[in-house]
Amino acid sequence: MPELSFREAINQAIAEEMERDDSIFIVGEEVAKYQGAYKVTQGLLQKFGEQRVIDAPISESGFTGLGVGAAMVGLRPIVEVMTFNFSLVAIDQIINNAAKMRHMSGGQLKVPLVIRGPNGPAHQLAATHSQALESIFAHIPGLKVVVPGTPKDAKGLLKSAIRDDNPVIFMESEVMYGLKGEVPEGEYTIPLGKTDVKREGKDITIIAYGKMVNLAMEAAKSLSSDGIEAEVVDPMTVRPLDDEPMIESVKKTNRCIVVSEAWPFASVASEIGYRISSKAFDYLDAPVGLVTAEDVPMPYNKILEHNALPTIEKILNAANSVLYKK
Amino acid sequence: MSDYAVQTNTEEYLSLGRNKLVEMYHTMVLIRRFEESAAKAYSQQKIGGFLHLYIGQEAVAVGSIAAIHKEDYIITAYRDHGHAIARGTDPRILMAELFGKYTGSSKGKGGSMHFFDAERKMLGGHAIVGAQVPLGTGIAFKAKYRKEDAVCLTYLGDAAMNQGAFHEALNLAGLWKLPVVYIVENNMYGMGTAVERASAVTELSKRGSAYGIEGMVADGMNVFAVYDAVKEAAKKARELSLPTLLEVRTYRYRGHSMSDPDSIYRTKQEIEEEKRRDPLEQMKKFLLDEKIATQKEIDRVDEEVKQTVAECVEFAENSPEPPLESMYDDIYVQ
Numbered sequence: 001m002p003e004l005s006f007r008e009a010i011n012q013a014i015a016e017e018m019e020r021d022d023s024i025f026i027v028g029e030e031v032a033k034y035q036g037a038y039k040v041t042q043g044l045l046q047k048f049g050e051q052r053v054i055d056a057p058i059s060e061s062g063f064t065g066l067g068v069g070a071a072m073v074g075l076r077p078i079v080e081v082m083t084f085n086f087s088l089v090a091i092d093q094i095i096n097n098a099a100k101m102r103h104m105s106g107g108q109l110k111v112p113l114v115i116r117g118p119n120g121p122a123h124q125l126a127a128t129h130s131q132a133l134e135s136i137f138a139h140i141p142g143l144k145v146v147v148p149g150t151p152k153d154a155k156g157l158l159k160s161a162i163r164d165d166n167p168v169i170f171m172e173s174e175v176m177y178g179l180k181g182e183v184p185e186g187e188y189t190i191p192l193g194k195t196d197v198k199r200e201g202k203d204i205t206i207i208a209y210g211k212m213v214n215l216a217m218e219a220a221k222s223l224s225s226d227g228i229e230a231e232v233v234d235p236m237t238v239r240p241l242d243d244e245p246m247i248e249s250v251k252k253t254n255r256c257i258v259v260s261e262a263w264p265f266a267s268v269a270s271e272i273g274y275r276i277s278s279k280a281f282d283y284l285d286a287p288v289g290l291v292t293a294e295d296v297p298m299p300y301n302k303i304l305e306h307n308a309l310p311t312i313e314k315i316l317n318a319a320n321s322v323l324y325k326k
Numbered sequence: 327m328s329d330y331a332v333q334t335n336t337e338e339y340l341s342l343g344r345n346k347l348v349e350m351y352h353t354m355v356l357i358r359r360f361e362e363s364a365a366k367a368y369s370q371q372k373i374g375g376f377l378h379l380y381i382g383q384e385a386v387a388v389g390s391i392a393a394i395h396k397e398d399y400i401i402t403a404y405r406d407h408g409h410a411i412a413r414g415t416d417p418r419i420l421m422a423e424l425f426g427k428y429t430g431s432s433k434g435k436g437g438s439m440h441f442f443d444a445e446r447k448m449l450g451g452h453a454i455v456g457a458q459v460p461l462g463t464g465i466a467f468k469a470k471y472r473k474e475d476a477v478c479l480t481y482l483g484d485a486a487m488n489q490g491a492f493h494e495a496l497n498l499a500g501l502w503k504l505p506v507v508y509i510v511e512n513n514m515y516g517m518g519t520a521v522e523r524a525s526a527v528t529e530l531s532k533r534g535s536a537y538g539i540e541g542m543v544a545d546g547m548n549v550f551a552v553y554d555a556v557k558e559a560a561k562k563a564r565e566l567s568l569p570t571l572l573e574v575r576t577y578r579y580r581g582h583s584m585s586d587p588d589s590i591y592r593t594k595q596e597i598e599e600e601k602r603r604d605p606l607e608q609m610k611k612f613l614l615d616e617k618i619a620t621q622k623e624i625d626r627v628d629e630e631v632k633q634t635v636a637e638c639v640e641f642a643e644n645s646p647e648p649p650l651e652s653m654y655d656d657i658y659v660q
Binding site: 056057064066068069070071074092103104105112166 | 399401430431432433434435436440442443444445447449450451452454457459460461462463464465466467468469471472490491494495497498501655656657658659
């Protein structure tokens with residue numbers, strides 16, 4: 001299987017889907033002439049022309065709303081936000097318009113829209129530019145929220161997101177764009193709302209998604225050298241959340257930690273923790289542990305920043321804690 | 327009576343034909359009686375939530391929609407009863423929606439502020455002030471993208487012009503030359519705040535100039551003035567793919583919503599003064615003066631509307647409540 005970067009995998013997904021369906025267009029800041037702020041849209045302008053690859057002025061509320069409107073009448077827009085930090089200026093369009101349109105119209109309308117871009121902390125960008133916002137979107141009925149952790153998943157899930165008839169929030173990561181991984185050749189899709197077991201193990205379940213999948217895999221390796229086999233479970237889509245494989249895993253391992261780089265309060269991690277606690281209550285040998293970002297706005301200082309995020313050490317400590325090793 | 331577009335194209339209006347002209351009058355009367363009836367049902371607590379009445383502004387919806395084709399799109403804010411009725415939605419399902427019934431246009435999930443009729447390209451009913459303006463712009467984008475011979479009428483209130491979403495959308499429409507007609511229904515107040523207390527520039531049509539969008543002004547109490555202006559703006563959108571910012575000066579007779587203590591921010595005298603420009607009376611006078619309809623025929627229209635509205639209420643009252651499990655429907659396309 002060829003190795004592709006996360007960036008290339010997403011680019012391929014967009015290009016393949018645009019080739020297949022001319023109702024798809026992409027709009028966002030610097031997506032066309034500049035070839036993408038993070039080069040994700042490289043070459044798309046040359047391939048599809050300026051009618052379908054459209055540079056927008058810096059006005060997220062305007063062009064996100066335009067995407068919602070175009071989707072209401074049959075187009076399939078991909079709205080790129082340069083980062084999800086900036087989606088906050090378009091939050092009314094996303095929550096009140098994109099998510100609720102179908103319900104509010106009694107099923108008369110649909111909004112086949114993908115809003116995608118990098119999410120989560122990057123390096124030393126401080127509080128406004130380093131935050132994982134998936135819990136906010138996952139809170140909203142009517143939205144689907146996808147947070148892939150590998151190039152292969154990113155490509156297959158994005159293709160499904162583009163074909164989905166619902167508004168999908170698709171969250172990537174600046175610091176993962178260069179990450180390489182095996183990506184199958186040829187056409188494939190990965191369905192939304194399906195949890196994937198990334199590593200099998202019998203002693204502890206580590207649930208992680210997005211960038212944190214890679215950290216969890218590293219932690220699993222480290223645990224393995226101590227004779228503890230961790231099962232790494234990746235929901236990939238955080239709404240709708242396919243919790244069945246998580247429950248099944250915990251029934252086997254009896255111990256569980258959840259890793260997320262978002263804040264802990266009212267979060268995807270706490271939701272997963274709640275579901276495990278209520279649906280696998282009789283199987284748990286320890287309370288579900290959460291390893292999340294610290295409950296603070298992201299500081300600029302490198303050392304503070306590192307310590308505000310989940311780390312291998314924090315994952316290992318949490319694992320040892322539910323294993324009553326320390 | 328009017329210091330805006332003067333009604334001079336009598337010949338052209340007559341060419342619309344007797345049926346169309348009487349139908350326009352019929353629709354205006356229907357909107358008014360429908361809403362009077364809704365207000366009554368609201369006071370009887372058969373309708374809940376917010377109820378924003380359009381009474382006084384009927385000429386805007388009727389005149390503008392008469393000037394476009396059935397392939398064109400419309401989208402508006404929360405004061406949306408008139409637009410849906412003018413677009414031809416069955417008023418019975420609209421009344422049922424106000425009553426929250428399962429037979430309503432949104433199966434009882436939308437209510438007064440969220441009327442939709444996808445089949446007639448009436449794309450809502452939107453209740454966050456100004457948030458529908460980017461949507462209407464996106465609908466016009468689709469028309470251009472697909473090379474449709476269609477325009478999107480995007481209605482908003484005067485107060486929505488101070489929202490960021492409005493400005494971002496107008497910049498995109500000006501920049502990308504989208505076939506959209508923004509119709510600002512200036513009824514002089516955003517809730518209780520007069521235009522001059524909210525907008526640094528009170529000649530609202532000029533506020534498009536920052537985005538290279540031509541402004542127009544029309545008398546919103548005169549159905550033909552609205553018709554003329556929208557026809558011209560829609561032609562420009564259709565043929566040249568250019569947006570227009572059309573301000574129509576109108577007036578709502580009732581409060582902002584049913585709970586509005588009307589007397590705090592405007593005088594009774596002002597309301598009575600504005601009622602002298604009543605759009606229904608003006609239209610009726612035109613029909614009689616031009617001998618398009620007799621008083622007897624006018625009376626028949628009034629009688630028919632009375633009957634229709636009674637049927638609407640009866641239909642709504644006799645319709646079932648939505649089943650409990652229906653709250654889970656229509657959240658996602660499966």
